Amino acid sequence: MAATELSNDMDVCDKVAFKPETEKPFKAKIVWFNAIGFLILHLGAVYGTYLALFAASWKTVIWTFIIGYLSAEGVTIGAHRMYTHKAFKGTYATRLVLNFLFTMAGQNCMWVWVRDHRQHHRYSDTVADPHDASKGFFFSHIGWLMYKKHPEVLAKGKNIDMSDIEKDEIVMFQKKYYKTLYVLISMAFPTLIPYYCWGESLFNSFMICYLARTFIVLNGTWCVNSWAHLYGVKPYNNDIYPMESEFVALISSGEGWHNFHHTFPWDFRAGEFGKHYNFSATVIAQLAKWGFAYDLKEAKPEMIKSRVLKNGDGTHPKQAHFQKGGEWAPWSAKVDSPAPPKRTSISHG
């Protein structure tokens, strides 16, 4: 396991000061095609949930949970921690599987997702942030996808460095054939398995395994942008919007430790208390043990402590302990995976 440690003097936040490039006043315009599409998705998903509870086979419900969880990890582990933040590196097989799972989630092509999220970190909660939480819960949750983009979002989006992503042939293949791949992987595959394997009706299967699942995973992801930017505590950095939200961590497989994440965005754990509502971190550590992930990055305990004392709002569980000069080691992939035993020479004779 190569858990890369970073030096204390490294610039921990990748946020930059926002300077506007456009001067014209901006009036938000609704993109009706998207707004109506989301309305249909949500109404269909409510009906799909009803069918899951009262009409479908239990096998279909279990299948929906499995693919829902796996597709969410395609977003969390793949798009977010591996590609956007380069918090660890994946082998070809890892990248292939994560791209497949991410496509199943139906959250646009990987290239666009990564660009938007890098921009979100760089210009967090300013008008250049695609889902600027200073505009409130609705806008940062779903509204941003229903409005024409602010000119600052468009202008600053062009400056986001995507050169590393453009070298990844799997991502570029997914970008080129996104619409076809979406129909095959996000719609057809989840719907046809219950139909062919245990005789679920095609209608039930589509409504539950495609519509309801997409709705649940999308809303889980959106809660990170809305809820975890508006409700919670800020033990690492009191000067930013993102907060620690146990609720969001629970529903998003560990993406709710958002004050930590925006303070140390390159940390593969995306939260200090690794295993607490953070199954994604456990999965990445396990992938590293099996050789499918490497170069895991972690914030050093002393970096975390210094941020807590310097910028935190005083709510860190070890606040008093830190103030008395105490130390504390957060959950680390390295602790769970001791170095391989040293080879000893065997003498024959």
Ligand SMILES: [Zn+2]
């Ligand atoms: Zn955020």
Ligand SMILES: [Zn+2]
């Ligand atoms: Zn992030």
